[in-house]
Amino acid sequence: EPEVTQTPSHQVTQMGQEVILRCVPISNHLYFYWYRQILGQKVEFLVSFYNNEISEKSEIFDDQFSVERPDGSNFTLKIRSTKLEDSAMYFCASSENLAYEQYFGPGTRLTVT
Amino acid sequence: AQKITQTQPGMFVQEKEAVTLDCTYDTSDPSYGLFWYKQPSSGEMIFLIYQGSYDQQNATEGRYSLNFQKARKSANLVISASQLGDSAMYFCAMNADTGNQFYFGTGTSLTVIP
Numbered sequence: 001e002p003e004v005t006q007t008p009s010h011q012v013t014q015m016g017q018e019v020i021l022r023c024v025p026i027s028n029h030l031y032f033y034w035y036r037q038i039l040g041q042k043v044e045f046l047v048s049f050y051n052n053e054i055s056e057k058s059e060i061f062d063d064q065f066s067v068e069r070p071d072g073s074n075f076t077l078k079i080r081s082t083k084l085e086d087s088a089m090y091f092c093a094s095s096e097n098l099a100y101e102q103y104f105g106p107g108t109r110l111t112v113t
Numbered sequence: 114a115q116k117i118t119q120t121q122p123g124m125f126v127q128e129k130e131a132v133t134l135d136c137t138y139d140t141s142d143p144s145y146g147l148f149w150y151k152q153p154s155s156g157e158m159i160f161l162i163y164q165g166s167y168d169q170q171n172a173t174e175g176r177y178s179l180n181f182q183k184a185r186k187s188a189n190l191v192i193s194a195s196q197l198g199d200s201a202m203y204f205c206a207m208n209a210d211t212g213n214q215f216y217f218g219t220g221t222s223l224t225v226i227p
Contacts, residue, residue: 050213056212098213101146102148
């Protein structure tokens with residue numbers, strides 16, 4: 001069964017460093033998303049992406065964040081200068097269409113020290 | 114804006130018994146979707162079940178069913194014949210058909226007791 005994959009599974013970085021989190025959505029899906037989950041808290045929406053552009057973003061998704069689909073399969077989230085509070089699990093998701101169920105990847109646990 | 118409320122931070126159920134996890138929602142959109150996800154201790158988010166706001170019948174997927182009461186704005190998840198592997202966090206989520214993002218509740222931690 002097709003699934004969303006994410007790499008790396010765990011990333012440790014120093015405050016101020018740039019990180020890139022990678023995702024491969026399900027191949028026939030058209031909508032891509034990033035969410036984050038701070039430890040013990042609920043899942044929060046960051047951004048959605050469709051037709052090679054951001055379609056919606058939350059207040060969390062400030063200028064520090066950017067997303068890109070560099071080729072036909074990868075979908076990346078870049079955090080330019082990480083802060084301690086960026087430590088969280090980051091989930092990529094994809095859906096076939098708007099309002100359809102979103103399939104989540106296994107997540108990347110980001111730890112900022 | 115959409116809002117999801119899960120009032121049960123933790124639930125216990127005996128193996129083989131049924132359990133209901135509560136979820137209420139608030140939205141002004143006439144068309145929306147309701148979803149349940151399971152998050153085991155390993156951390157991944159597993160899609161369980163979907164209910165559309167215009168669906169006449171309650172959704173069912175194997176041992177999972179969604180008790181959808183539109184007038185009460187509730188979308189409770191019922192797990193029948195609980196198994197030890199059902200122990201996990203369960204999140205209720207919704208999105209409006211006009212939007213992309215999912216709004217998640219705070220989750221319910223379910224523990225199945227042998």
